[in-house]
Amino acid sequence: MVWYTCTPIAFSGGGDFFSRDSGLVCKGLQSLGINCKSIMPLPVLHGDIGEDLIRIEYPKLEDSKWWRSIDATNVILYTWGGI
Numbered sequence: 001m002v003w004y005t006c007t008p009i010a011f012s013g014g015g016d017f018f019s020r021d022s023g024l025v026c027k028g029l030q031s032l033g034i035n036c037k038s039i040m041p042l043p044v045l046h047g048d049i050g051e052d053l054i055r056i057e058y059p060k061l062e063d064s065k066w067w068r069s070i071d072a073t074n075v076i077l078y079t080w081g082g083i
Helices: 021-031 064-069
Strands: 002-006 035-041 053-056 075-077
Parallel strands (some): 002 035
């Protein structure tokens, strides 16, 4: 079983990303022995941690066929929703 965290913003995918927010959730799940990757839109940026990060074209974030193609049944979507 694979888990994914996802953010719709193309942040730098380096150590700073994986020390907070959806990157930190990904690392936390990994520390529990759960296979987890983070997903965010392109472009690839200098310093991205490739083995834990999947960069995709933004329209794929809205494409249910793409999510099914990676068997994404466990996704934590981090979007800063608020009131």
